[in-house]
Amino acid sequence: MLEPQPAELLARARGDLRVGLPVAIGDWLMASVETIRPERLAAMRAAGPLVMGVSGRRAATLKARAYDGDIARIAVPEGADAAWLRAVADPADDLRMPMKGPLSTLRNGDADPWRRGVALAKTAQLLPAVIGVAAAPPPGITVLPADLPLEPPPDEVAAARVPLAVHRAGRVHVFREGLAGEEHYAIEIGRVDRAAPVLVRLHSACFTGDVLGSLKCDCGPQLHAAMAAMAGAGGGMLLYLNQEGRGIGLANKMRAYDLQDQGFDTVEANHRLGFEDDERDFRIGAALLRRMGIGSVRLMTNNPRKLQMMEGQGIAVAERVPLHVGLTPENAAYLDVKRRKSGHLE
Numbered sequence: 001m002l003e004p005q006p007a008e009l010l011a012r013a014r015g016d017l018r019v020g021l022p023v024a025i026g027d028w029l030m031a032s033v034e035t036i037r038p039e040r041l042a043a044m045r046a047a048g049p050l051v052m053g054v055s056g057r058r059a060a061t062l063k064a065r066a067y068d069g070d071i072a073r074i075a076v077p078e079g080a081d082a083a084w085l086r087a088v089a090d091p092a093d094d095l096r097m098p099m100k101g102p103l104s105t106l107r108n109g110d111a112d113p114w115r116r117g118v119a120l121a122k123t124a125q126l127l128p129a130v131i132g133v134a135a136a137p138p139p140g141i142t143v144l145p146a147d148l149p150l151e152p153p154p155d156e157v158a159a160a161r162v163p164l165a166v167h168r169a170g171r172v173h174v175f176r177e178g179l180a181g182e183e184h185y186a187i188e189i190g191r192v193d194r195a196a197p198v199l200v201r202l203h204s205a206c207f208t209g210d211v212l213g214s215l216k217c218d219c220g221p222q223l224h225a226a227m228a229a230m231a232g233a234g235g236g237m238l239l240y241l242n243q244e245g246r247g248i249g250l251a252n253k254m255r256a257y258d259l260q261d262q263g264f265d266t267v268e269a270n271h272r273l274g275f276e277d278d279e280r281d282f283r284i285g286a287a288l289l290r291r292m293g294i295g296s297v298r299l300m301t302n303n304p305r306k307l308q309m310m311e312g313q314g315i316a317v318a319e320r321v322p323l324h325v326g327l328t329p330e331n332a333a334y335l336d337v338k339r340r341k342s343g344h345l346e
């Protein structure tokens with residue numbers, strides 16, 4: 001078995017999009033609008049009429065009809081250049097240059113390759129927009145398999161003792177998700193008694209909050225309060241999930257922050273970019289707990305989705321422990337939107 005297997009092809013396709021290379025999906029060659037270079041765009045245009053795929057969310061902002069529901073296929077006009085494509089994909093200048101259309105969207109043909117193309121761009125943490133042409137793949141181009149494999153369960157790569165300020169007994173476990181996927185960390189604090197429900201926090205990476213002490217969110221204070229509570233209780237398990245920006249990556253989160261400075265709230269900003277409110281898959285958290293031998297938790301969260309996911313994945317939630325810390329004048333509106341729009345609990 002020397003040929004690349006489906007899971008490997010998927011990982012390679014994700015990398016290709018980031019590099020600016022097209023990948024073959026169904027009968028189409030598709031590249032990322034964000035990373036494609038002008039020469040390659042010209043070569044694609046020479047191969048036939050161009051079509052652009054965006055998410056239904058982005059289509060709604062563009063007032064383009066999304067005949068395919070969660071996806072829209074936009075016919076690219078003849079003279080449209082890279083700047084035009086970028087403006088359709090990237091909301092940064094929506095308010096300054098509101099008129100991009102009218103955009104004509106396709107309704108016939110198979111939308112599924114486009115759905116997969118946009119999903120692939122999301123997992124590559126790029127703007128969720130792809131440009132494509134109906135063409136056979138030239139040699140060397142990655143062909144995305146029709147049936148995507150189930151990602152293998154997360155694998156523990158390494159673990160070591162790390163004494164922590166909150167508790168001398170700390171242990172950091174590094175897990176790798178799928179092939180070339182994200183790394184996530186499980187941090188054992190104190191002595192974790194698996195015979196009783198374990199105090200657990202699923203924390204999503206927030207570079208700005210965790211590291212820089214940003215006042216725009218409550219992540220840093222939540223992280224530190226959770227660690228302190230675990231130390232105080234004698235033991236607990238912190239899962240640090242690399243799901244920056246609710247899964248859209250730091251570049252896209254900064255794009256969202258820029259939109260927030262233009263007056264959109266955290267949910268609207270994600271939508272304008274073409275993302276859902278929350279692109280995280282919390283199942284990875286349950287998988288890590290299982291790997292750590294934990295089946296019952298006292299979960300520190302205000303997010304009902306985390307609770308539902310745990311129960312759905314067979315981890316018993318013995319108790320929800322609310323986590324309200326770090327309120328600042330700068331994040332009051334953000335926390336209010338989480339309560340009103342995302343159903344966050346008091």
Ligand SMILES: Nc1nc2c(ncn2[C@@H]2O[C@H](COP(=O)(O)OP(=O)(O)OP(=O)(O)O)[C@@H](O)[C@H]2O)c(=O)[nH]1
Nearest residue numbers: 203204205206217243244245246256266301302303
């Ligand atoms: N896209 C986007 N992500 C944000 C924004 N503010 C914070 N984040 C990200 O949101 C995530 C915060 O996640 P959590 O701390 O798990 O918070 P939560 O989902 O509200 O749930 P609990 O804190 O458990 O109640 C981190 O990945 C942050 O990077 C924002 O305005 N936009």
Ligand SMILES: [Zn+2]
Nearest residue numbers: 206209217219
């Ligand atoms: Zn944050």
